[in-house]
Amino acid sequence: MKKQQKKSKEVEQCLVLIKPDGLVKSLTGNIITELSDTELKIVGAKVVQVTRELAEEHYQHLKEAAFFDELIKYIMGHYHTRRVLALVYQGENAIEKVRKIVGATNPEKADPTSIRGKYGRITSAGVFENVVHASENAPEAEREIKLWFRPDELVYTVFDTEVKEVKIDKMFWKEKEEVKKSK
Ligand code: DAT
Numbered sequence: 001m002k003k004q005q006k007k008s009k010e011v012e013q014c015l016v017l018i019k020p021d022g023l024v025k026s027l028t029g030n031i032i033t034e035l036s037d038t039e040l041k042i043v044g045a046k047v048v049q050v051t052r053e054l055a056e057e058h059y060q061h062l063k064e065a066a067f068f069d070e071l072i073k074y075i076m077g078h079y080h081t082r083r084v085l086a087l088v089y090q091g092e093n094a095i096e097k098v099r100k101i102v103g104a105t106n107p108e109k110a111d112p113t114s115i116r117g118k119y120g121r122i123t124s125a126g127v128f129e130n131v132v133h134a135s136e137n138a139p140e141a142e143r144e145i146k147l148w149f150r151p152d153e154l155v156y157t158v159f160d161t162e163v164k165e166v167k168i169d170k171m172f173w174k175e176k177e178e179v180k181k182s183k
């Protein structure tokens with residue numbers, strides 16, 4: 001008897017990054033529209049200026065790769081803009097659904113109808129400028145979401161959280177003098 005392949009019904013979260021080339025090329029709208037075919041929910045979104053520390057942590061699995069330095073410069077925005085749009089998508093099989101629409105890592109090998117196939121390119125320095133990042137599997141998604149977002153930046157969380165009392169300096173909008181005086 002053939003083993004029936006059971007699809008997990010588990011709610012997953014997947015990190016999506018619209019990389020600096022995606023932002024410079026004004027592809028944000030197109031990418032979010034393409035991803036809306038997944039019928040997943042966006043549960044977090046923010047624009048990030050990527051530090052070297054965040055970039056190196058995010059791509060820690062590629063530390064030994066010949067293209068690592070170029071990859072870090074690319075995600076930090078050295079070639080386009082110092083911005084990345086970080087999004088968290090949530091739903092059943094979120095990772096598989098997102099990765100299918102995102103397409104293969106190498107934009108020249110990616111399905112031409114996928115996001116990377118449509119909009120990606122390989123630079124003369126050999127970097128795959130593939131416009132978007134999407135978490136590869138559940139453990140990576142958890143590691144990446146915890147790296148890019150604090151739990152209070154997501155409207156729903158699927159990973160365990162805890163409350164801690166901390167003393168922090170927070171930035172506020174500076175009150176105008178007239179407003180201060182009228183109080
Ligand atoms: P993915 O982004 O599809 O999960 P990955 O984790 O293996 O792929 O690699 C991360 C990024 O590194 C990828 O989006 C683009 C770049 N990269 C990967 N392999 C590469 C290669 N052989 N040459 C140049 N850049 C590469």
Ligand code: MG
Nearest residue numbers: 134135136140
């Ligand atoms: Mg990866």
